[in-house]
Amino acid sequence: MKGVLLVNLGSPNSPEPKDVKPYLDEFLMDKYVIDVPYLLRALLVRGIILRKRPEASAEAYKKIWWEEGSPLIVLSERMHKKVQKKTELPVSLAMRYGKPSIETGLQELADQGVTEVLLFPLYPQYAMASTLTILVLAEEIRKKKFPQMTLTDVPAFYNKPDYITALANSIKSSLQGFDYDHLLFSYHGIPERHIRKTDVTKSHCKIDSSCCTTPSAAHKFCYRHQCYETTRLVIEQLGIPKEKYSLTFQSRLAGDKWLEPYTDVEINKMPSNGIKKLAVVTPAFVADCLETLEEIAMRAKEEFEEHGGEKFLAVPCLNDSEEWTGVAANWINEWAHAETPVA
Template identity: 45%
Template sequence: MSKKGILLVNLGTPDSPATADVRRYLDQFLMDERVIDIPKLNRTLLVKGIIVPFRSPKTAKLYKEIWNEDGSPLLFYSRVQAKMLQERLGDEYHVELAMRYQNPSIASALANLKAGLVESIQVIPMFPQYASASTGSVMQLVMELVSKWPTVPPISFINSFHDNELMIKVFAENARKHHVESYDHVLFSFHGLPERQLLKCDHTGSYCLKNADCCQTLNDTNKFCYSAQGHDTARLIAQELNLSKDQYTVCFQSRLGKEPWVQPYTTDVLKKLAAEGKKRLLVFSPAFVADCLETLYEITVEYHEEFKALGGEHVQLVESLNDSPVFIEALAGMVK
């Protein structure tokens, strides 16, 4: 019986927390023309001459803090999600997992689907909100690789699932475990992007960043905007938890370089809330479907310590979707 191929793709992780493996990961990641979208010569000089040599040892130390007996948490949970989805979908489907950077590679996963004689391939980039640097990069590489096949099967892509009802319910339920009402404020901290990448998504050239509220609601102009989709995700989770607008803030973490990135920055929001006397913060990171370095270390450790130094008491991470059966139902719904 012919099967339908499903390709789940997450961002990636080093093969180990060793500096050499982290260096290879960062090199492949940051040399992607969609991640650092500047001319190739400038990107090469910046990445290979400055960022990777200096950042690799520091990043390796951070990975060692979150690495456990199962290895990389991101890869571990991604494998669990792929296994659970395969079991949920049954024998009519062939599910493969890939990472955009490092292993298992997209090329190897596509080769497995090809060898499995699938009749079609559906690609699900595991990023709830669309961004050129994540979902767009996955789409581009898949199309480049498959375009070289003598026979190209029907291929489809999930562009985003920022408003998926079941995903929203999982995030909300994870928050309830921490007794949301016991916190002074809630943060929705998304991974950051340079502002120039948002501007490129505005095909009109006259809407993006022209006013402070351009991302607050989705419309035809910003429907593919990462920030606007992020605000929509936050609004839906807040609605599920009955949070008013003054009870939560949308912000962005993980900047690189000196040019403007999407704002407000999470670090600035922490300072503002501490100055207002807030003591306990509950933090979502809804750009990720599995806990990783950005959640397990940047939020749980760095932001917690930073907030305490400012006079706060506690920063609590809301766990990601990880091995939630309800999230697997959400994926199955996208497939079917």
Template identity: 50%
Template sequence: MTQRAVLLANLGSPDKPETAEVRRYLNQFLMDPYVIQLPWPLRRMIVSLFVLPTRPKASAEAYQSIWWPEGSPLVVLSQQLRDAVQAKTDVPVAMAMRYGQPSIEQQLLKLCENPAITEVLFMPMYPHFADSTVETSIQEARRVIKAHDLNITLQVVQPFYDDPDYINALVESASPHLNEPYDHLIFSYHGLPESHILKRDESGSHCLKQAECCATPHPAHATCYRHQVMRTTAAFAAKAGLEASRYSVAFQSRLGRQKWLGPNTEDRIRELAASGARKLLVICPAFVTDCLETLEEIQIRGQEVFEEAGGEQLTLIPCLNTHPAWVDVLSQWCASDPTD
């Protein structure tokens, strides 16, 4: 008889908000070929010469501004989510990080200490497909299974960017903020180099080649990050009853000089302040758990940018974190088969 376990997987965090720890974390993250999609020698040169000499110190200071007494907010909240889901399901549930601790390898090996476990339902905690999040996590899980000859079947939950249960939970979690007065809502998604989008379009003629590529049905949408974030936005807006003039999409967290998806979130914040907006809401649906990119980049730096441009109040709508509606959704997935 098949006995299932569940492994939730998020991106990861340094162990401490200190330069050495952040350098180690960034090296692991940026040397992943799914993140910087260049041959190893070029990737090694860029990371070693242009990133690691200076960025770890600045990133450590950013982490220090949002670090909790219990540790990294991402790791702490992820563990709380695991505990909440475990309390509502009979199957074993574990939480892993693609980079840092606890690793996917550690958690898979721990689950497989129980010889009755024959199937692992692997849930990358990213609503939208990207090589640098979903694909690298799946490939790491498969590498571990092969390397250790684990006698388990890996079932993978597919990107859930427009899943009705996910959208309903997202809207429910955001509703208290949407019910308060505001001028504009920004959907701020994690940025992605355009090259990642183009590489996944096997036709070579659709993604980013047409003005309405995301709205025109195409097989490439199955792995197109931009299409999927637009679908999330549209589904959220329809469910929440948002007026088209009161929300917009932007992309944050750029790194390097290549062309990234736009518009840039900070630029959009400045534009809205210049147009007279005084109260902004920002939601970050690419993340299901609050982390450096939401708590520091949006809540702290975003507010500073908004004030400097003439705005007054920028409010970050928290990620789903451990919202009861989200816990219910994940608990239901644990017992079902959302892998199709």
């Protein structure tokens, strides 16, 4: 029997430091997030970051927290319910960090007699710190707890036509009535070394102006290429001229070289360059979360206005929209009637 496990990032149980700290510990101690030797990672995370970061992060979470709970969890649950209504297969929901866990999600499916699982990471673009860590942990749990199961994963869907159309339509709908000067595509940042580590050719990725547009097998796992390709395809559908959009990367840790240009730096320069009305879309996420609701819709908006900006629009993620949940359900239903995963 076939079933599906949707997997998103996760969230603390509450916006209080006592719950934020263990969540951050689980997240930052992941060897695919901070990819340094364990002792160095433990020193960095538990000896430095977790001394002050939980309080600051808790304050940020409090700004966006809903009555129902974490926006990411609530929106993922809404998506889950809508997708379940559009397919006959059992569908469970899990988070990479926090609750409900991947083990819990697999157990729910096993209890329904599922032996073939479609693992569906809710990330359009592939990255070590998102897609890969889900795939690795799920396989570890499967081997240990559910040896009777087989796992098939949904590949990064950054360029799938129906996803691109859903994203373009969502952006177009949000921009109605907003006379913007510029549309910014802001993607979550990752260290440049992650790009090189996932380069299957071991030589293609130069992280310059040319490698992401030069055909290569490396693109299958190159986060940077996939971000630029998502943007290109959406821009083609929307018909936006080159001078009216750009791409940046947000959310970085100090001390490392991360993908550039940086969202906050670029946004703060825009008003002095004549961009007074800015719209920002965050296509690395399918559900609104701390990075979209606090970092972009609140903090970036405030800084943009402080630097002379006049109007700021944070375009919502796909969340539980009918078109997006329909796309996801269609992929699931295609897999349900096929011998190979949806590609």
